[in-house]
Amino acid sequence: MTRVLATLAVGLLLALLLSVTLGSVSLPIDRLLAALAFQGSEGDELVVWQIRLPRALAAAMVGAALGMSGAALQGLLRNPLAEPGILGVSATAALFATFVLYFGFATAGPLVLPLAAVAGALLATLVVALAAIRTRSVVTLILIGVGLSSFSAAIMALLMNLAPNPFSLADMVNWMLGTVDNRSFADLSFAAPFMIAGALILLMSRRGLSALSLGDEAAEGLGLDLRRQRLAVIIGAGLATGAAVSLAGAIGFVGIVAPHLVRPFLRYDPAQLLVPSALLGGLILVLADIGVRILPTDSELKLGVVASLLGAPIFIWIASRRRLA
Amino acid sequence: MMLLEARDLNHAIEGKALVSDAGFTIGSGTLTALIGPNGSGKTSLLRLALGIVPGDTGEVRIGGMPSGELSPIERARRVAYLPQTRPLVWPQPVEDIVALGRFAYGAALGRLSPEDKAAVTRAIAACQLEGFENRAADTLSGGELARVHLARALAAETALVVADEPVAALDPRHQHQTMRLFADMARDGRGVLTVIHDLDLAVRYADRLLWMHDGRIVADGPPEATCTPDRLRSVFGIAAHVRREGRALRLDIQGPA
Structure with a gap:
């Protein structure tokens, strides 16, 4: 456990450093460190603090939020294929953001778009949470998430279908593909409190995830308060995912891939999985974002596109290899 | 009591x-x-x-306590429950599954107290699962798995x-x-x-x-x-002889009544 954590933490730090080093302006390590310590030239500090560091940190935060949410939802729903998207949280957050773009509200202020995304995520969370209180069936819960997801996607398609001009359409597409380009520390500081609150809720309820590996009925017999556990995971994952979507748009599959890769090193315990999944999720997105920037394409690849290109085949592979239950 | x-x-x-x-x-x-x-x-x-x-x-x-006044944890410390369906999703090692029986005592996998560890060892021995401690759940037979779940219930020592x-x-x-x-x-x-x-x-x-x-x-x-x-017939719908051998009863089930 400790070794896994240490390895992933060091890996994430190195990836962040690498990400800050790379860019159109070449920055040797001494100038980079000087800029990080506010001892460099004004230009260097601008590049590091205004452009590269926020971008690298955004990728790390989004990956961590999605990785931890995925691990927690997989534990709750007892399904290695669950991810933040399955509850419809990502899709509803994306829908709300598209909505403010479509009607031009997004120009009213820089916080309108993120606020809308978080509001959408929380609304979806609330709907699923109410369903969780009513039903005892996990399958029902998943199906409600799938329905919510499809409904959001349908409304989104409708908005794009009726988009008044190519510019707003391009805006929406751009944002839906998912990217951490052009993020500022202001954007990060708005998303961070939601992510931290979500992560804390998930961490506080993690022991119940272990109990759930025996099934709902046995877990209740062990002394788990099933409703409270479900609410905690749904609200925690909803907050973290909503904040992630507000920061980077829709980025899929990190929440599936990260937990899957670390699970064998943690004896498959859903509780011990949370923090390593967050670290690996952050690492994956930082690396993917580096890849996006160094690949020589005419128009820049979007981070969400790369994440899906890598993640979808892994998803199919995991699905085809399930043995238990 | x-x-x-x-x-x-x-x-x-x-x-x-x-x-x-x-x-x-x-x-x-x-x-x-x-x-x-x-x-x-x-x-x-x-x-x-x-x-x-x-x-x-x-x-x-x-x-002695009305069950509505017991928290789930308090109830779990009084009664261990082994349900009929026991779905497992993760190929966890046997000793971790058994250790989940200590949940009501605050046990967290990877950080078991000495008392928790001792209870797990006793439950594994009682179900004759020595040597299986590190076997993954998906490599066990149905009967072996059933004993692992029983050991999990017994580990609570309720x-x-x-x-x-x-x-x-x-x-x-x-x-x-x-x-x-x-x-x-x-x-x-x-x-x-x-x-x-x-x-x-x-x-x-x-x-x-x-x-x-x-x-x-x-x-x-x-x-x-x-x-x-008569009762075997009316409840189960089977025809059976019941014999007494000393203090013990012996059933001889002949078939559906």
């Missing part, structure tokens, strides 16, 4: 009564077998009695163990070993309530039989007093 007292339990789903007017008590020092044909309401009765499913009416006291068909998947040797283990636990002053379909095992080891039929408890008493050919 009364470990579990259930009175006037009723539960119906969409007009179909699963459990009707059921009441029973489980005292310390007894092994009680809950028997009845498929669909007679045995599992529903256990769930109601443990408060896992809220009943329509009824009153349950666990260790005064009362409620088990739903614990021996159904076991080979004859382990069936007898498990029932003997339950009988030993009862002799040590604990209580065991188990659902079982093997009537031979039930009459051989249980101190008491709870007979269920159509959601009702139709008889409640020691095997010698309640296990009669």
Whole structure:
């Protein structure tokens, strides 16, 4: 456990450093460190603090939020294929953001778009949470998430279908593909409190995830308060995912891939999985974002596109290899 | 001492009564077998009695306390429950699955206290799973897995163990070993309530039989007093001879009545 954590933490730090080093302006390590310590030239500090560091940190935060949410939802729903998207949280957050773009509200202020995304995520969370209180069936819960997801996607398609001009359409597409380009520390500081609150809720309820590996009925017999556990995971994952979507748009599959890769090193315990999944999720997105920037394409690849290109085949592979239950 | 007292339990789903007017008590020092044909309401009765499913009416006291006043953790420290369906999703090692039995004592996997570890070791030994500690769940046979789940329930070391068909998947040797283990636990002053379909095992080891039929408890008493050919016919629809050999009963089931 400790070794896994240490390895992933060091890996994430190195990836962040690498990400800050790379860019159109070449920055040797001494100038980079000087800029990080506010001892460099004004230009260097601008590049590091205004452009590269926020971008690298955004990728790390989004990956961590999605990785931890995925691990927690997989534990709750007892399904290695669950991810933040399955509850419809990502899709509803994306829908709300598209909505403010479509009607031009997004120009009213820089916080309108993120606020809308978080509001959408929380609304979806609330709907699923109410369903969780009513039903005892996990399958029902998943199906409600799938329905919510499809409904959001349908409304989104409708908005794009009726988009008044190519510019707003391009805006929406751009944002839906998912990217951490052009993020500022202001954007990060708005998303961070939601992510931290979500992560804390998930961490506080993690022991119940272990109990759930025996099934709902046995877990209740062990002394788990099933409703409270479900609410905690749904609200925690909803907050973290909503904040992630507000920061980077829709980025899929990190929440599936990260937990899957670390699970064998943690004896498959859903509780011990949370923090390593967050670290690996952050690492994956930082690396993917580096890849996006160094690949020589005419128009820049979007981070969400790369994440899906890598993640979808892994998803199919995991699905085809399930043995238990 | 009364470990579990259930009175006037009723539960119906969409007009179909699963459990009707059921009441029973489980005292310390007894092994009680809950028997009845498929669909007679045995599992529903256990769930109601443990408060896992809220009943329509009824009153349950666990260790003398009304079950509504017990938190899930407090209840779990008094009763260990082994459900009939035991779905596992992750290929966890056996000792981790058993260690989950210590949940109500605050145990977290990877950070077990010495008491938790000792209880896990005792439960693994009681279910004869030594050597299996690090085997992954998906490499075990159905019977081995059933013993792992039983060990998980026993690891809580509660005064009362409620088990739903614990021996159904076991080979004859382990069936007898498990029932003997339950009988030993009862002799040590604990209580065991188990659902079982093997009537031979039930009459051989249980101190008491709870007979269920159509959601009702139709008889409640020691095997010698309640296990009669007439009752076997009316409850299970089987024709059987019942012989007495010394203090023990022997069943000879001839077939459907």
